[in-house]
Amino acid sequence: MEDMDHSTLMREHGLRVTRGRLAVLEVLEKHPHSSAETVVAMVHQELPDVSIQSVYNVLNDLTEQGILRRFAPPHSPALYETRVNDNHHHAICTSCGRVEDVDCAVGHAPCLTPSDSHGMVIQIADVLYQGICEDCSKAAGS
Amino acid sequence: MEDMDHSTLMREHGLRVTRGRLAVLEVLEKHPHSSAETVVAMVHQELPDVSIQSVYNVLNDLTEQGILRRFAPPHSPALYETRVNDNHHHAICTSCGRVEDVDCAVGHAPCLTPSDSHGMVIQIADVLYQGICEDCSKAAGS
DNA sequence: CCCCTTATTTTGAATAAGTCAAGATATTAA
DNA sequence: TTAATATCTTGACTTATTCAAAATAAGGGG
Numbered sequence: 173m174e175d176m177d178h179s180t181l182m183r184e185h186g187l188r189v190t191r192g193r194l195a196v197l198e199v200l201e202k203h204p205h206s207s208a209e210t211v212v213a214m215v216h217q218e219l220p221d222v223s224i225q226s227v228y229n230v231l232n233d234l235t236e237q238g239i240l241r242r243f244a245p246p247h248s249p250a251l252y253e254t255r256v257n258d259n260h261h262h263a264i265c266t267s268c269g270r271v272e273d274v275d276c277a278v279g280h281a282p283c284l285t286p287s288d289s290h291g292m293v294i295q296i297a298d299v300l301y302q303g304i305c306e307d308c309s310k311a312a313g314s
Numbered sequence: 315m316e317d318m319d320h321s322t323l324m325r326e327h328g329l330r331v332t333r334g335r336l337a338v339l340e341v342l343e344k345h346p347h348s349s350a351e352t353v354v355a356m357v358h359q360e361l362p363d364v365s366i367q368s369v370y371n372v373l374n375d376l377t378e379q380g381i382l383r384r385f386a387p388p389h390s391p392a393l394y395e396t397r398v399n400d401n402h403h404h405a406i407c408t409s410c411g412r413v414e415d416v417d418c419a420v421g422h423a424p425c426l427t428p429s430d431s432h433g434m435v436i437q438i439a440d441v442l443y444q445g446i447c448e449d450c451s452k453a454a455g456s
Numbered sequence: 457c458c459c460c461t462t463a464t465t466t467t468g469a470a471t472a473a474g475t476c477a478a479g480a481t482a483t484t485a486a
Numbered sequence: 487t488t489a490a491t492a493t494c495t496t497g498a499c500t501t502a503t504t505c506a507a508a509a510t511a512a513g514g515g516g
Contacts, residue, residue, distance in 0.1 A: 188482085245386065290414040
């Protein structure tokens, strides 16, 4: 069972295994870059009586444990994904809001090494490219 | 007068020069990484009858023209700055929320060249480092 | 310099996204 | 199986931001 991994993962982080948490992880594995609202909608397809607040709790708890990753494009609610620990980045279309994963060009984890971090110990580097996606530039160019 | 630059800048973008816009630019030059609310507060020190809505309008208009830059750390309202066109990045302390400017280590505008942009034409690369700042790690380590 | 056009601002209401807190429920260790 | 407590639910609330219509002000042409 695929849930086994998720269950084990959560136990390793000292978290109890609940239906809500498993459902959130499954949803985000199938649909990365989802907002809390989207996650709620998809969780409800399987488990209609999980509360909205609960999904927010789960998203916060799992993000805090590093099981999920959260990022916040301007003009967008926070988005979540399970793809963690691989230093990939995101490109968002400023026109339609579509989000794509992008591997960094410069090699392995380059952006984890800022020139001068002002004494901060860096844990995460989020890179967000903003631009116009193919479809939107076609649509605008016509 | 320093305002001359700002006025010229706005005219070049086809925008009318208003007290509110000048005030917002001045505030953000002195206090980069300010939220809309902070900008309102500081603008009000000089011009108490500029409305909140107006500041939001100004921030949106100037951002749209590329005169301001907006970025949105998780758990934070959107932040604004006048430093534009130099591909610098940001480090935010996840504990106290402090934001610092960071020049990218890898050279000039490296992150504007993603390996595979999925057909998107990239306009901006925002890099957000998250970590623990010196003060907070001292405070926690005690 | 004044007037006209229209960009900008104001006012007030409304929405979206997310948090807080207290009590009910479910998970897990013993 | 039971006890302890982590998690979930409910409902209200806060924060950040947007919308829309009427009032005002900027700047070009006479």
